[in-house]
Amino acid sequence: MKSRAAVAFEAGQPLQVVEIDVEPPRAGEVLVKIDATGVCHTDAFTLSGDDPEGVFPAVLGHEGAGVVVEVGEGVTSLKPGDHVIPLYTAECGECKFCKSGKTNLCSSVRATQGKGLMPDGTTRFSYNGQPIYHYMGTSTFSEYTVVAEVSLAKINPEAPSEKVCLLGCGVTTGIGAVHNTAKVKEGDTVAVFGLGGIGLAVIQGAVQAKAGRIIAIDTNPGKFELAKSMGATDCVNPKDHDKPIQEVIVEMTDGGVDFSFECIGNVNVMRAALECCHKGWGESVIIGVAGAGQEISTRPFQLVTGRVWRGSAFGGVKGRSQLPGMVEQAMSGEIDLDPFITHEMPLERINEAFDLMHEGKSIRTVIRY
Numbered sequence: 001m002k003s004r005a006a007v008a009f010e011a012g013q014p015l016q017v018v019e020i021d022v023e024p025p026r027a028g029e030v031l032v033k034i035d036a037t038g039v040c041h042t043d044a045f046t047l048s049g050d051d052p053e054g055v056f057p058a059v060l061g062h063e064g065a066g067v068v069v070e071v072g073e074g075v076t077s078l079k080p081g082d083h084v085i086p087l088y089t090a091e092c093g094e095c096k097f098c099k100s101g102k103t104n105l106c107s108s109v110r111a112t113q114g115k116g117l118m119p120d121g122t123t124r125f126s127y128n129g130q131p132i133y134h135y136m137g138t139s140t141f142s143e144y145t146v147v148a149e150v151s152l153a154k155i156n157p158e159a160p161s162e163k164v165c166l167l168g169c170g171v172t173t174g175i176g177a178v179h180n181t182a183k184v185k186e187g188d189t190v191a192v193f194g195l196g197g198i199g200l201a202v203i204q205g206a207v208q209a210k211a212g213r214i215i216a217i218d219t220n221p222g223k224f225e226l227a228k229s230m231g232a233t234d235c236v237n238p239k240d241h242d243k244p245i246q247e248v249i250v251e252m253t254d255g256g257v258d259f260s261f262e263c264i265g266n267v268n269v270m271r272a273a274l275e276c277c278h279k280g281w282g283e284s285v286i287i288g289v290a291g292a293g294q295e296i297s298t299r300p301f302q303l304v305t306g307r308v309w310r311g312s313a314f315g316g317v318k319g320r321s322q323l324p325g326m327v328e329q330a331m332s333g334e335i336d337l338d339p340f341i342t343h344e345m346p347l348e349r350i351n352e353a354f355d356l357m358h359e360g361k362s363i364r365t366v367i368r369y
């Protein structure tokens, strides 16, 4: 079949909206009509060419929601008409990772996913007869996409796709990192570095956890009003200080924070986020994604003296078993998706969504098909 899609033909170039060919789903696969998709910084990261797993040409996009159109052979858990959120972190329930009870990372389709391929090692997308790669197992920048059954969460059909698509990545990642990775408790002091969709979701999670103080840090002061309205108690611009930001936070908090979250993808800020944690128990969670070749560093003494460095993917959330519940929370108001949606536009204008993100003017742009 034909599908409108925004194709990343080359790294560093704008997407091109063209009509691609989409093959029917094969065994264990599902054809999904995407209703809406958010644009996450990770899409921009991969498009920039900095992603070691970036392959081109590809259909990017990993923050979508839609409806099942057709299922391939052997698919039993989904049927046409089911409402779904595609998962870049699959949940097969059978691999060593899924069975461990220790992680949301699933190995079932991850190897082929990282090469831009379906689990059988081929692609379902092509343009003028040339194969187009998939992305993160989701490729939500195509109106019709093919996704592995294990990479789809079945959700309440009443849920509004143009909002709950944000649970496909950003909001789930931030809220999940607070509850599942850090396990923030009532009264804790939290520092959030980077106030995009991920950082603001961390703030929302920290408010849910009844954190005592939520310090929001960004070099763009234009982000502070929204951060405060969502529950930040203090806003700090590193540019307003002539000493390292970690020293500023340590002084503000009588020795450091209980938890910090890096939501930017900057390895220097990752160091600052660790070093602003309290001696003896402070924990820093890396959420931001850094480019090929980048490495983190700190004095080992920072860890010897009790600080802990962690990372979090998709907020530690197991997509098939836990995301449907988060959709219910969004429908009941326990999770508020509205503040994240700053812009909406059709697929044809998707490059504007990237521009708005780079200019620091948007939190999330939702593309509606």
Ligand code: NAD
Pocket (backbone or CB within 6 Å): 040, 041, 042, 045, 169, 170, 173, 193, 194, 195, 196, 197, 198, 199, 217, 218, 219, 220, 223, 238, 263, 264, 265, 266, 269, 286, 287, 288, 289, 290, 312, 313, 314, 315, 357, 360, 362, 363
């Ligand atoms: P975004 O671009 O919307 O937000 C980033 C924010 O960081 C902006 O407000 C920007 O002004 C701020 N910033 C940039 N440099 C800064 C600095 N030096 N100091 C302080 N603030 C600074 O991005 P996003 O969509 O919120 O994504 C944030 C990061 O999280 C990206 O790296 C993305 O790839 C990553 N991410 C990771 C996961 C995961 O599962 N681990 C999931 C989603 C996104």
Ligand code: AHE
Pocket (backbone or CB within 6 Å): 040, 041, 042, 043, 051, 052, 053, 054, 089, 105, 110, 169, 289, 290, 313, 314
């Ligand atoms: N491909 C990159 C890594 C990218 C990355 O870390 N992705 C996050 C999700 S970002 C969503 O916006 C993630 O979940 N990672 C775990 C995983 O299995 O991909 C690289 O460096 O190669």
Ligand code: ZN
Pocket (backbone or CB within 6 Å): 040, 041, 042, 043, 062, 063, 169, 170
């Ligand atoms: Zn994302």
